[in-house]
Each structure stands twice: as C-alpha cells, then as structure tokens.
Amino acid sequence: METEQLAVSLDGLRAIADATFRLTFSFAKSESRLKSEIRSVADEIQDIAGLLHRLSLLVSGLGENEDQISDVNTTPTPLISCRRTLERLEGSLRRRTHESDGDGHEQKGRTDLKWPFTTAWTADLLNELGEHKQTISRGLYADSVEELLQILSKGKSAMVISDEDWVSEAFTDFLQSTGHYSGSIYKVLNRFIRVREEDYIKIQKRYKHFHIQTDLFQDQQFEAWLSKGGSHLWLTAPPGCGRTAFTGALVRETFQRRRPNTIVVPIYLEILQSYGQNLSLLGTIVAQVARQSQSAFELLSQYRQSGEPTMLHDKVGREELIALLWQMSKSFDHVLVIVDCDRHRAFGIMQIITTLIKDSKELAPNFSLAVVSQDYEIVRDSWNELSTHVEITPTVACLQTFAATELERRVRTGALRLERPAMKDDAIRKLSVVDDYV
Structure with missing residues (x-):
C-alpha cells in the first residue's frame, strides 16, 4: 500500500466516524432511557475520529521521507473492522431518523428518536469501540509507515457488533422500540417461531472470520432486489463451497443497505426446529415479520386467537399462514426474506418457496425472496422463470x-x-x- 493510499483510507474512515458521531449524538439528545450510555458511545466515536486525523497527519509526514511500501497490499484488518462497525452503526441509526410517508413513500425526518439497541448490546458496542480506539492510538508512536502498519496489523480485530448486529435487530426491533416486554406478546410469537436467537448467533460466530466480498453486492440485479418488491433471487453454489457463510454475508449486506420501513427476515433451515417443514418455515417467517411492527403483530395475535388450525392441518395451515403473511406485509414498504437451504431439508420446502414467489406477484408486490441453495434440477426450470438465477463460483x-x-x-x-x-x-x-x- 502506498503512503498516499493509506492516508486516503484513514481520511475516509474519519469521515465515516464524523457522520456516525453526529447521528449518535442526535439520539443522545432525544433518548432518556440510555442517555448516559449513548453519550459515551458518541464520545468514543469522537475520540476515534480525532485519533484518525492525527494518524493521517503522521502518515503524511512519515511518507515524505520513505519510498513506496511494496510488501503490504491490503488495509490492516483492524481498520477494516473499525470501518464496518461504524458503517453498520450509522446505517442502523440513519434508518431510524426517517419515517415513511404512507402514500408516496417519501421519507421525512423523525423527531422522536429512540435508541434501537439493548443495554447489553450498547455495552458490547462500547467495548468494541474502546478496542478500536486503543489500536489506533498505538499507531501514533510509530517511527515509520512500515512500523505503523505492523502495529495496526497486530491490533485486535473486534467483530462482535459486525457479526451480530442484524441478529439483535431481527429479534428486538418492534418490541424494544415500543417498550413491549409482556409475557403475552412472547407467548404469541413463541407459538409460531421455530428458531432461537442464540442459534442465529451461533451460526454467525461459526463464520465470523470468513469475510466474503463478491461482485454480486455491486450488481444491478442485487440492487433491484434490495430496492423494489417482486424481485426474487436464486443463488446457487456446489456443496462445500461455503454456501452458509455466503448467506451470512448476504444477510449482513442486506441489513446494512435496506431502506427505511423495510424489514429483513433471515432463515437458516439447518437451525429450524421442525414440526412440519412448510409450517415450520412459514410460522417462523410470520413471527419474525410480526415482531417488526405492532400492526403486523396484532394480525398474528388475532390469528392465534381464532383457533390456530395451522397446527392441525398442514394444507389448511399453509394456506392460512401465507394469506396472513400477505396481510402483514402491508405494514411495510418492502419485505425481504432470505432462506438458506440446508441440503437435508431443501426438498421439503421447494413447493412452498415456489408458491410464495408466484402468489406474491399479485397479492404482495412488496415481497422479495432470496434463496441460497445447491442447484437442484427438480426446480431449475420453474425457479429460473420465477427468479433471477445467480451462480456463486468461489475462488x-x-x-x-x-x-x-x-x-x-x-x-x-x-x-x-x-x-x-x-x-x-x-x-x-x-x-x-x-x-x-x-
């Protein structure tokens, strides 16, 4: 990495830190419940921005007396980790500073800002920011750019937030932001959901060091899927090529780039507790959608009170849950569902995936599905017609x-x-x- 490139990278990271600080500080002024903790987060980010500015000046000064460095060709991992932490925090906060105008879908600023994270999550964030600050501050004692890069490369790459932030959002958004913690709410959700939060965290930790970068995330097909309903993706990879790790990267990218009033529902079939493949999948989807909005939750609660034939008759339950999903989807501008198909369970849900894609065209035009699986010949023709097929070819x-x-x-x-x-x-x-x- 040339000295100029490193300086530019540091300046870019500082700009992200500045923007994230301003957003965080706006929440500190509005939120009373965790005001002290949020202010501490803002202070840490402000400190990081200041250290990055000093580090950039140091690099520029050291670079005047040094030749181009040829043995380092990547940004130090701790700086990449710091950037991801700040970008994802900024993205999460920015989505909550805007609300949707129901008719024209125009976005307007909100004044009733509520910090979207739990006390424990905020504490983890503070610890992570502290580690980033400590790593960056050590670099200020370097006597050469090469020594600086060595110091930064030895720093701890904290990944707690970047690996688990979407799990926290998927499981706490509506419940936390409205202050609903009553047992009756969880009693309704737990009747349908067939996956535990700790299972999501466990599967993410399994691949926490497997950072995938792919051209797909810059492709127009992916952007179309992110930005409008009715767009569906079928992403295929051969066995043993890190399909589930790719799904994790896809989920993180989707959470980071989603638009306001858009929800993301990630499903890993391998951790789904089954009481019937189709009902297990559909029940988990509707429960995860319900916890994102009070109006959607009320629909699920009413359905449960009506008698829950879902649990008795697979066909009747399947049709009713799909109809319920389409009703609940009206509470949002866009619903994005990502399904990672475990090879042992994929065949059991192929029909239901086909039905969701077909029916959503007319009944829920704001619904989008992404399926990550092997290339199954049995559904290749029909899914190729209904969705955009992308082959994941690992290097x-x-x-x-x-x-x-x-x-x-x-x-x-x-x-x-x-x-x-x-x-x-x-x-x-x-x-x-x-x-x-x-």
Missing part, C-alpha cells in the same frame, strides 16, 4: 479461507483430532495466505 482463496475456518472449528469442538496441536496452526497459516475473494 481458490475463498475455499482456502472456508477450509481454515472449518478446520479451526472442528479441532476446537473435538470433531477432529490431530497428533500435534502445531499441525492445526501450520495448516491454518498456509490456508490463510490468500489474496482474492469470491
């Missing part, structure tokens, strides 16, 4: 990173035993030397 580098992650996990959990501990470290070191991504 060798992507497979190496995935293999290193899986190796570390299996050794840690005891699923794989090696003769010497050093064998694992040697293998991971060799697999982790990568230069490109998907």
Whole structure:
C-alpha cells in the first residue's frame, strides 16, 4: 500500500466516524432511557475520529521521507473492522431518523428518536469501540509507515457488533422500540417461531472470520432486489463451497443497505426446529415479520386467537399462514426474506418457496425472496422463470479461507483430532495466505 493510499483510507474512515458521531449524538439528545450510555458511545466515536486525523497527519509526514511500501497490499484488518462497525452503526441509526410517508413513500425526518439497541448490546458496542480506539492510538508512536502498519496489523480485530448486529435487530426491533416486554406478546410469537436467537448467533460466530466480498453486492440485479418488491433471487453454489457463510454475508449486506420501513427476515433451515417443514418455515417467517411492527403483530395475535388450525392441518395451515403473511406485509414498504437451504431439508420446502414467489406477484408486490441453495434440477426450470438465477463460483482463496475456518472449528469442538496441536496452526497459516475473494 502506498503512503498516499493509506492516508486516503484513514481520511475516509474519519469521515465515516464524523457522520456516525453526529447521528449518535442526535439520539443522545432525544433518548432518556440510555442517555448516559449513548453519550459515551458518541464520545468514543469522537475520540476515534480525532485519533484518525492525527494518524493521517503522521502518515503524511512519515511518507515524505520513505519510498513506496511494496510488501503490504491490503488495509490492516483492524481498520477494516473499525470501518464496518461504524458503517453498520450509522446505517442502523440513519434508518431510524426517517419515517415513511404512507402514500408516496417519501421519507421525512423523525423527531422522536429512540435508541434501537439493548443495554447489553450498547455495552458490547462500547467495548468494541474502546478496542478500536486503543489500536489506533498505538499507531501514533510509530517511527515509520512500515512500523505503523505492523502495529495496526497486530491490533485486535473486534467483530462482535459486525457479526451480530442484524441478529439483535431481527429479534428486538418492534418490541424494544415500543417498550413491549409482556409475557403475552412472547407467548404469541413463541407459538409460531421455530428458531432461537442464540442459534442465529451461533451460526454467525461459526463464520465470523470468513469475510466474503463478491461482485454480486455491486450488481444491478442485487440492487433491484434490495430496492423494489417482486424481485426474487436464486443463488446457487456446489456443496462445500461455503454456501452458509455466503448467506451470512448476504444477510449482513442486506441489513446494512435496506431502506427505511423495510424489514429483513433471515432463515437458516439447518437451525429450524421442525414440526412440519412448510409450517415450520412459514410460522417462523410470520413471527419474525410480526415482531417488526405492532400492526403486523396484532394480525398474528388475532390469528392465534381464532383457533390456530395451522397446527392441525398442514394444507389448511399453509394456506392460512401465507394469506396472513400477505396481510402483514402491508405494514411495510418492502419485505425481504432470505432462506438458506440446508441440503437435508431443501426438498421439503421447494413447493412452498415456489408458491410464495408466484402468489406474491399479485397479492404482495412488496415481497422479495432470496434463496441460497445447491442447484437442484427438480426446480431449475420453474425457479429460473420465477427468479433471477445467480451462480456463486468461489475462488481458490475463498475455499482456502472456508477450509481454515472449518478446520479451526472442528479441532476446537473435538470433531477432529490431530497428533500435534502445531499441525492445526501450520495448516491454518498456509490456508490463510490468500489474496482474492469470491
């Protein structure tokens, strides 16, 4: 990385920190429940912005007396981690500073700002920001750009928020922002949902170091899916190519870039507790949609009070849950559902996915579905007609990173035993030397 490039990268990160500070401070002025904690978050971000400015000046000064550095070609990982933390926090807060104008879908600023995160989540954020600040401050003692890069590269790359922020949002948005914590609400939701929050967190942690970058996220097809209803994606990858890790990257990207009054519902079939494939999937979708809006929740509550034939007759329940989903979707500008198909359960839900895509065209034009799976011949023709088919072709580098992650996990959990501990470290070191991504 040339000195000028590093300085530009630092200035860009500082600009993001400045914007995030302003947003956070606006919440500190409006929110009374966590005012002190929010102000602390704003202070940490302001400190980071100041340190980045000093670091940029230091790099410019050191660079005048140094040749181009040729042995470092990537931004230090802790700076990438810091950028992701700030970008995702900014995105989450910015969505809550606007509200939808129901007729024209125009956005106008809100004055009743409410901090969208729990006390525990905010504490984790403060810890992460503190680690970023500590890493950046150590760089100020460098005597050369090369030494600076070495210091930054040794810093801890905190990933708590970037890996789990969407899980927190998916499980707490409506309930937290309105202050509803009564047992009756959870009693309704738990009657339908067939997945636990800790299972989402567990599956994200499994791939927390597997950072996928793909051209898909800059493609017009993905942008169309993000921005308007009625657009559906079928994303396929061969077995062993990190499909579930890709789904995690897709979910994070979708949460980060979604528009106001848009909800995202991620579903991993492998962690779905089944009482019938179709009903398990549909019940979880409607429960996750319901917890994002009070009006949507009331529809689900009324349905439960009507007798819940869903639990008795698969066909009747399937049709009623789909009709309920279309009703609930009217509470939002856009509903984005992402389904990661575990190979052992995919065949059981193919019909229901086909039905959702077909029926939504007329009954819920603001509904969009993305399915991540293997390329199944049995549905290839019909799904190609109903959705945009994108093949995920991983590079060798992507497979190496995935293999290193899986190796570390299996050794840690005891699923794989090696003769010497050093064998694992040697293998991971060799697999982790990568230069490109998907």
